[in-house]
Amino acid sequence: MLSNHSNLVRNYNKVLKNPQLQTANYLVKQLPTATAFLSSKLEVVYASDHWIDYFNFDDRNVFGKKIFELFKDATQSWQKTLKDCLKGKESSTGIEHFVDLDQKDRWFEWTNIPWHDENENVIGVILQTEDVTRRVENETKLDRQQVLYNEKAKVAKIGSWYFDLAEQKLSWCEMTKKIHQVPDDYVPNIDTAIDFYKQGHSRNTIALALNKAISQGIPWNEKLQIVTTKGEERWVMAAGKPIYKNNQIVTIFGTLQDINDQVSAEIKTKESERLLRTLIDHLPLNVFIKDVNSKKILVNKAESDFLGFDHPRDLLGKDDFDLLPRKTAELSFEEDQKVMNSLKPILGKENTCEKHDGSITTFLTSKIPLIAIDGTAKGLVGISLDISNIKQKEEELRDLINVTSLQNKKLVNFAHIVSHNLRSHSANFSMLLDFLVNEKNVEEKENIVKMLIEASDNLLETLDNLNEVVAINTNTNLDKKPIVLNEMIHKVTQNLQAFLKTHNATILNNIDDNIVLPVIPAYLESILMNFITNAVKYKDPSREPIICLNALRTNGQTEVEITDNGLGIDMNKYGDKLFGMYKTFHNNKDARGIGLYITKNQIEAMNGKVMVCSEVGKGSTFKMYFNENN
Numbered sequence: 001m002l003s004n005h006s007n008l009v010r011n012y013n014k015v016l017k018n019p020q021l022q023t024a025n026y027l028v029k030q031l032p033t034a035t036a037f038l039s040s041k042l043e044v045v046y047a048s049d050h051w052i053d054y055f056n057f058d059d060r061n062v063f064g065k066k067i068f069e070l071f072k073d074a075t076q077s078w079q080k081t082l083k084d085c086l087k088g089k090e091s092s093t094g095i096e097h098f099v100d101l102d103q104k105d106r107w108f109e110w111t112n113i114p115w116h117d118e119n120e121n122v123i124g125v126i127l128q129t130e131d132v133t134r135r136v137e138n139e140t141k142l143d144r145q146q147v148l149y150n151e152k153a154k155v156a157k158i159g160s161w162y163f164d165l166a167e168q169k170l171s172w173c174e175m176t177k178k179i180h181q182v183p184d185d186y187v188p189n190i191d192t193a194i195d196f197y198k199q200g201h202s203r204n205t206i207a208l209a210l211n212k213a214i215s216q217g218i219p220w221n222e223k224l225q226i227v228t229t230k231g232e233e234r235w236v237m238a239a240g241k242p243i244y245k246n247n248q249i250v251t252i253f254g255t256l257q258d259i260n261d262q263v264s265a266e267i268k269t270k271e272s273e274r275l276l277r278t279l280i281d282h283l284p285l286n287v288f289i290k291d292v293n294s295k296k297i298l299v300n301k302a303e304s305d306f307l308g309f310d311h312p313r314d315l316l317g318k319d320d321f322d323l324l325p326r327k328t329a330e331l332s333f334e335e336d337q338k339v340m341n342s343l344k345p346i347l348g349k350e351n352t353c354e355k356h357d358g359s360i361t362t363f364l365t366s367k368i369p370l371i372a373i374d375g376t377a378k379g380l381v382g383i384s385l386d387i388s389n390i391k392q393k394e395e396e397l398r399d400l401i402n403v404t405s406l407q408n409k410k411l412v413n414f415a416h417i418v419s420h421n422l423r424s425h426s427a428n429f430s431m432l433l434d435f436l437v438n439e440k441n442v443e444e445k446e447n448i449v450k451m452l453i454e455a456s457d458n459l460l461e462t463l464d465n466l467n468e469v470v471a472i473n474t475n476t477n478l479d480k481k482p483i484v485l486n487e488m489i490h491k492v493t494q495n496l497q498a499f500l501k502t503h504n505a506t507i508l509n510n511i512d513d514n515i516v517l518p519v520i521p522a523y524l525e526s527i528l529m530n531f532i533t534n535a536v537k538y539k540d541p542s543r544e545p546i547i548c549l550n551a552l553r554t555n556g557q558t559e560v561e562i563t564d565n566g567l568g569i570d571m572n573k574y575g576d577k578l579f580g581m582y583k584t585f586h587n588n589k590d591a592r593g594i595g596l597y598i599t600k601n602q603i604e605a606m607n608g609k610v611m612v613c614s615e616v617g618k619g620s621t622f623k624m625y626f627n628e629n630n
Contacts, residue, residue, distance in 0.1 A: 157258035340377035535564035
């Protein structure tokens with residue numbers, strides 16, 4: 001390179017001293033490289049057109065100017081090199097930066113050569129330059145990428161390695177060594193590298209993966225464990241890929257990422273999820289989470305059991321329309337949308353849920369919106385408590401309170417009756433005894449004695465009635481039995497056959513033979529006998545008595561109707577007194593006012609109830625309701 005430049009200089013000197021060859025000045029101008037000739041004062045004497053164009057010096061007076069006037073930002077290194085050239089010293093190359101007329105950064109590589117005359121005296125410097133902007137930019141970009149890669153590798157804890165098959169040489173990068181906790185001068189080999197993997201699954205997996213990569217060209221990417229030189233167990237993501245040359249595997253290149261923190265966090269997260277799952281699955285509550293479309297994305301065991309599914313995962317992606325009758329699902333969906341649109345929770349609302357099998361469950365339900373960072377709802381959390389048993393207990397308690405209240409009323413009424421009737425009998429006895437003591441007439445005394453006997457009989461009858469009422473209300477432990485209603489009706493009508501025949505009474509029985517009542521047999525017999533005999537006793541004188549019997553099953557209970565065409569009762573006048581003790585509503589000498597009272601007590605003692613519809617002159621209908629399950 002230097003000899004070529006020396007020859008060029010000698011030829012150029014000849015040109016300058018030979019006037020006949022003045023035209024050869026164009027030789028310098030036409031040089032293919034960007035070249036400039038500098039005087040001993042480092043002034044530009046001659047320059048190739050390529051050099052002038054390269055630096056955009058066309059519009060400036062270049063010749064005669066010092067080089068450092070043209071390159072004001074020249075480095076100290078370049079300035080020293082040029083001055084050394086004037087002293088005859090050879091120089092190496094260097095790179096300088098400049099900004100062109102378009103304000104773009106450019107770089108050129110320079111070569112400085114001493115310029116000699118024919119006597120080998122240094123008369124200046126020959127300066128050659130080459131545009132290396134693209135090369136510098138690429139190197140800079142590569143350096144940046146390398147720095148970025150190194151930083152990413154540090155942040156992501158990713159190291160690299162390669163295994164040269166021909167030389168059987170394994171190389172690790174700095175990060176790979178750091179992951180293994182080995183010193184920077186550590187030299188690995190393929191055997192020791194495999195030994196770093198934890199014995200068992202991890203070591204077997206990496207050994208098999210490397211073998212398949214070498215023999216079959218199969219890449220791998222496995223989550224495994226290594227044991228560092230310090231004895232620490234670490235999770236890593238180990239990946240490897242064969243590199244081919246001329247269809248031959250020459251190298252195995254791979255990466256190693258330290259994912260120990262990530263895996264540890266995942267393990268802790270899974271443990272937390274497992275703990276949370278265990279908690280919600282064993283809560284005595286139905287727990288679920290829905291997305292914005294009201295589809296379930298989390299369900300606990302209680303919810304899946306309630307809806308009849310074997311596992312909570314079977315419910316994922318389903319909404320209430322997939323699980324419940326449409327009407328129930330619509331109500332639930334409207335409630336969900338209200339919570340998510342308003343962002344206001346519903347807490348402890350009592351809802352009823354009907355399933356496809358028709359069963360109804362009562363819940364206390366809370367729905368809480370899941371609010372995202374942007375302030376909108378991304379779903380909701382639902383918690384439901386089955387209070388069906390509580391509601392049933394409430395009903396039972398309410399019934400018990402009602403029964404207790406009724407019993408209290410009965411007790412007060414009974415006490416009043418006992419007090420009134422016994423006081424009346426006592427006053428009557430006292431008066432008669434007083435008459436008997438003061439009476440002198442024997443015949444009159446006999447009359448008074450007869451009256452005392454009659455009063456005694458009446459007192460005994462009253463006591464019997466009161467005892468019967470007491471017996472009905474205290475014998476709560478009497479066993480109920482399933483009785484075929486028609487069989488009991490047949491028994492009663494047989495016992496009343498003579499009575500019915502005497503009064504030309506007709507029984508119209510429209511009851512099916514399959515009607516069965518859970519009752520106390522003696523009470524049912526007494527009830528039927530009382531209603532039938534009353535229908536005959538209080539018949540209308542203008543027509544023969546007709547008694548119609550009907551029965552109907554509805555809503556788990558049996559309704560028994562006994563209808564007559566008798567005198568009827570003025571319900572507006574006597575409706576609230578109809579079942580009272582010693583209440584009579586007709587001028588019938590046989591009326592005692594105790595039958596309906598006892599009948600009502602017998603029906604209620606069997607957890608039934610009785611109602612009456614009546615119209616004067618047309619007759620009465622007594623309706624009895626018996627619960628089939630109790």
